[in-house]
Amino acid sequence: KMKKAFLFVLFFCTLLSSNSFAEFTFVQTKNVALDTPGIRGINFKPDGTRMYITNRFDDPGKAYLIEYSLSKPFDISTATISFTGGKPKGTALACNGAGDDNQMELPHAIEFKPDGTRMFVTTNKDFGEGEIGVAVFQFQLTTPWDSTTLVCEKIYEVDVDGTGAEDQVRTLDFKPDGTRMYVGGMKKHKIRQYDLATPFDLRSGVTPGGISDSLASADEEMRNIQFNPDGTQLFVAGDENARMNLYSLSTAYDITTLSSTFTTFDLGSRVDEMRGFIFASNFTKLFVTSDE
Numbered sequence: 001k002m003k004k005a006f007l008f009v010l011f012f013c014t015l016l017s018s019n020s021f022a023e024f025t026f027v028q029t030k031n032v033a034l035d036t037p038g039i040r041g042i043n044f045k046p047d048g049t050r051m052y053i054t055n056r057f058d059d060p061g062k063a064y065l066i067e068y069s070l071s072k073p074f075d076i077s078t079a080t081i082s083f084t085g086g087k088p089k090g091t092a093l094a095c096n097g098a099g100d101d102n103q104m105e106l107p108h109a110i111e112f113k114p115d116g117t118r119m120f121v122t123t124n125k126d127f128g129e130g131e132i133g134v135a136v137f138q139f140q141l142t143t144p145w146d147s148t149t150l151v152c153e154k155i156y157e158v159d160v161d162g163t164g165a166e167d168q169v170r171t172l173d174f175k176p177d178g179t180r181m182y183v184g185g186m187k188k189h190k191i192r193q194y195d196l197a198t199p200f201d202l203r204s205g206v207t208p209g210g211i212s213d214s215l216a217s218a219d220e221e222m223r224n225i226q227f228n229p230d231g232t233q234l235f236v237a238g239d240e241n242a243r244m245n246l247y248s249l250s251t252a253y254d255i256t257t258l259s260s261t262f263t264t265f266d267l268g269s270r271v272d273e274m275r276g277f278i279f280a281s282n283f284t285k286l287f288v289t290s291d292e
Helices: none
Strands: 005-014 021-031 039-044 050-057 062-070 079-081 107-112 118-123 135-141 150-157 169-174 180-185 191-196 206-211 222-227 233-238 243-248 263-266 274-280 285-291
Touching: 005 039, 039 285, 050 107, 062 107, 062 118, 107 222, 118 169, 180 222, 222 274, 233 274
Parallel strands: 039 107, 039 274, 107 169, 169 222
Antiparallel strands: 005 021, 005 285, 039 050, 050 062, 062 079, 107 118, 118 135, 135 150, 169 180, 180 191, 191 206, 222 233, 233 243, 243 263, 274 285
């Protein structure tokens, strides 16, 4: 039986005079099951004319990136898949050292360098002792924003909880200037920050930093995270419950100063089995991926 794969769009209305959010209003749904049997992460080109999703294809979940063109920015009803071949659809996320055939498996969140020349994808695939473990894959795009031109630059293994016990890495975000990366896991429910000597480059000068407290009370199956534009708020969501959770930070972009309490907002019954999310269009729209 083919799994259903959906993209959901919700308008995001903020209360400018407070640190909480007011409401989400459902806009539309797009079924992409014919494109991917295992939708995961999602992201956009800043102008909204291109959309990207990670495609987890069959067992053992080989990783592909599917790119869409949008004739109307951020309107998924106008999205047309750029890939014209057969199945699996998308550009293979290949990297030397990623298993026997050098292809990434079990992809999740997607992030880009602001100019579109680099892309980062998390994976929870651990190839075993002496092999590549859970990691963030770094790719160069020789033509900005064109996923067909990606070339692997680095597989950076991560230790989210500091003990090596986190084997369900899912989430990813960066500080806007690229000097700090944030990776979270679904097993230990924590987020770790990494300082980057060279912005948006994991090839050298990466220093593991502070670790958050457990976020399990918000969602035990965390799928992604995202900071607000000034780094004083963190959004967390997963597939344990259909809601968005909002934490505050007393020091911007320092995950160790995350508040012990959080506020929530129900995303509605349509959002089931969340696999990823991204706020876009100047934080006015929320896009959610789901399969069931």
